[in-house]
Amino acid sequence: MKITRKDVEHVAALAHLELREEEREHMRQQLDDILTYVDKLNQVDTSQVEPMAQVLAPSRADAALRDDAVGPCLPRQQALAAAPDADETFMKVPKVIER
Amino acid sequence: MELTREEIAAVAERKRAAYEAVIGLEVHVQLKTASKIFCGCSTRFGDPPNSNVCPVCLGLPGSLPVLNRQVAELATRTALAINCQVREQSIFARKNYFYPDLPKGYQISQYDRPLAEHGRLEIHVPTGGAGKKTRKKRIDITRLHLEEDAGKSLHEGLPESEAKTYLDFNRCGVPLMEIVSEPDLRTPEEAYAYLTTLKQVLEYIEVSDCDMEKGSLRCDANVSVRPVGTEKFGVKTEVKNLNSFRYLAKALEYEIDRQVALLESGGRIEQETRLWNTQAGRTEPMRSKEHAHDYRYFPEPDLLPLVMDAAWVEDIRRAMPELPAAKEARFVEHYGLSDYDAEVLTANRALADYFEATAAKAPNAKTAANWIQTELLGALKEAGQEISRSPVPPQALAELLQLVEDGTLSGKMGKTVFEKMFASGKSARAIVAAEKMEQITDAGEIEKLCGEVLAKNADKVEQYKKGKQALFGFFVGQVMKATRGQANPRRVNDTLKKLLG
Ligand SMILES: [Zn+2]
Numbered sequence: 001m002k003i004t005r006k007d008v009e010h011v012a013a014l015a016h017l018e019l020r021e022e023e024r025e026h027m028r029q030q031l032d033d034i035l036t037y038v039d040k041l042n043q044v045d046t047s048q049v050e051p052m053a054q055v056l057a058p059s060r061a062d063a064a065l066r067d068d069a070v071g072p073c074l075p076r077q078q079a080l081a082a083a084p085d086a087d088e089t090f091m092k093v094p095k096v097i098e099r
Numbered sequence: 100m101e102l103t104r105e106e107i108a109a110v111a112e113r114k115r116a117a118y119e120a121v122i123g124l125e126v127h128v129q130l131k132t133a134s135k136i137f138c139g140c141s142t143r144f145g146d147p148p149n150s151n152v153c154p155v156c157l158g159l160p161g162s163l164p165v166l167n168r169q170v171a172e173l174a175t176r177t178a179l180a181i182n183c184q185v186r187e188q189s190i191f192a193r194k195n196y197f198y199p200d201l202p203k204g205y206q207i208s209q210y211d212r213p214l215a216e217h218g219r220l221e222i223h224v225p226t227g228g229a230g231k232k233t234r235k236k237r238i239d240i241t242r243l244h245l246e247e248d249a250g251k252s253l254h255e256g257l258p259e260s261e262a263k264t265y266l267d268f269n270r271c272g273v274p275l276m277e278i279v280s281e282p283d284l285r286t287p288e289e290a291y292a293y294l295t296t297l298k299q300v301l302e303y304i305e306v307s308d309c310d311m312e313k314g315s316l317r318c319d320a321n322v323s324v325r326p327v328g329t330e331k332f333g334v335k336t337e338v339k340n341l342n343s344f345r346y347l348a349k350a351l352e353y354e355i356d357r358q359v360a361l362l363e364s365g366g367r368i369e370q371e372t373r374l375w376n377t378q379a380g381r382t383e384p385m386r387s388k389e390h391a392h393d394y395r396y397f398p399e400p401d402l403l404p405l406v407m408d409a410a411w412v413e414d415i416r417r418a419m420p421e422l423p424a425a426k427e428a429r430f431v432e433h434y435g436l437s438d439y440d441a442e443v444l445t446a447n448r449a450l451a452d453y454f455e456a457t458a459a460k461a462p463n464a465k466t467a468a469n470w471i472q473t474e475l476l477g478a479l480k481e482a483g484q485e486i487s488r489s490p491v492p493p494q495a496l497a498e499l500l501q502l503v504e505d506g507t508l509s510g511k512m513g514k515t516v517f518e519k520m521f522a523s524g525k526s527a528r529a530i531v532a533a534e535k536m537e538q539i540t541d542a543g544e545i546e547k548l549c550g551e552v553l554a555k556n557a558d559k560v561e562q563y564k565k566g567k568q569a570l571f572g573f574f575v576g577q578v579m580k581a582t583r584g585q586a587n588p589r590r591v592n593d594t595l596k597k598l599l600g
Binding site for chain 2: 015065067074080085087090095
């Protein structure tokens with residue numbers, strides 16, 4: 001067993017997720033399966049291979065950069081419309097409680 | 100255990116000297132760009148809330164970040180200026196945490212492959228005591244990495260503040276670089292000197308406004324203490340909110356004293372994040388455990404590695420303006436200034452440029468340095484004016500110095516003329532002509548004036564000749580008075596000596 005119930009609870013807390021009792025075991029099992037599979041991948045000898053963070057490796061500098069130019073933003077009304085709670089100026093969230 | 104201010108002060112007073120502080124600074128610098136780091140929204144300060152936002156910086160689904168070229172350029176320029184090695188391929192990473200001002204639920208930052216590492220900066224630390232002596236110290240820099248800023252939470256002062264937190268995302272996605280020093284700083288003064296030097300370099304190379312009030316320069320400190328003579332680091336705390344030079348030293352002093360007092364009272368230092376509370380004048384534990392969390396960094400899949408190839412880095416290196424340390428050395432070498440004068444005059448680029456422009460036209464660079472430091476900087480400070488907007492431009496000051504040099508004006512008259520120049524913006528020649536301030540240097544005229552004074556004071560001349568030497572000063576004074584201070588004092592002296600023979 002790679003993942004314990006405690007790990008699940010820790011990760012869920014970091015993600016601000018509340019899991020029901022049966023979900024905890026379900027998630028534990030799934031995460032455990034994933035790590036078991038990763039372990040299998042780890043059996044391949046990669047000591048001579050550069051770690052890869054991206055599938056698309058840029059061949060030259062500047063490959064995927066943009067100029068420092070101000071482009072159109074969202075009109076505020078439209079930006080705020082997507083928020084569950086907003087007035088005409090700000091988005092609002094329930095009072096942030098330091099935890 | 101939290102000790103009160105009084106308890107801390109009482110213990111630290113006695114025990115402070117037995118401990119040494121170990122300080123490292125993390126400095127967040129806003130890069131001077133027009134648009135944000137990963138989208139085209141404006142970075143302008145003070146715009147109406149939520150007016151510079153788009154799907155990318157709001158983290159809306161389906162949007163993709165694209166790195167701003169200028170960010171790479173400015174950060175690399177900084178890395179080179181602080182002697183870092185620039186990584187040919189650096190990668191972005193997601194730093195995961197939840198806070199409402201971070202709409203994606205993660206901050207795009209750099210983690211195990213930052214843009215640059217292994218830098219250093221030389222600082223000047225005042226040695227205290229009399230005089231203006233400083234000692235040099237090298238501070239190593241661990242890393243420089245890129246990241247995006249978060250938005251702003253407003254907790255108070257709005258209609259529903261009782262129940263709600265308001266969010267402004269204009270800052271979200273503003274480009275930052277974080278510069279992390281090694282724990283090489285030992286005193287609050289060293290930390291202050293380091294931040295001052297770093298800010299000076301950043302301003303010289305024009306990568307940031309470095310305006311602490313607008314949040315474009317922010318500083319956190321890692322602080323621990325250990326008994327003097329020991330090597331092992333103590334448990335450290337992270338002190339946040341050191342957002343003004345004024346409070347940096349104060350906050351560090353407080354935190355060092357707190358740790359000393361806690362250890363001396365049998366307590367234990369908790370590894371924690373503390374906030375500097377300016378009103379209360381103390382550091383306080385942060386209630387939020389938010390930042391003590393495990394951030395679960397992983398490579399950002401939406402961004403390619405940043406490739407800084409040798410040719411590009413070389414271009415940036417070639418375009419680098421002269422750095423403060425090099426300028427300072429050149430001022431000593433080329434103009435024959437003292438170390439102290441060179442340090443003062445290179446404090447910022449505008450001042451250094453002013454000095455060089457003056458020195459180019461003035462009869463003597465050292466005299467120009469003195470006048471700038473005493474007369475000009477004094478007058479600017481009093482007027483609350485920046486050097487870039489000095490009412491006396493460099494050529495005008497150089498012209499005044501020329502008039503003093505050739506004897507048209509005495510040093511004292513020169514200072515009066517300077518004050519008039521500063522107040523009116525007029526040239527030295529114009530003021531001299533309008534006020535007939537020219538110094539009297541003509542030998543015949545001075546002799547005539549001296550003769551008149553002596554004739555009028557025949558009784559005193561008698562006393563002088565009988566041995567009352569102190570009266571000499573009286574005669575000089577009378578001549579100067581008769582000419583409203585415009586006679587050349589040296590010539591008056593010589594002439595009177597001759598006449599009294
Ligand atoms: Zn945007």
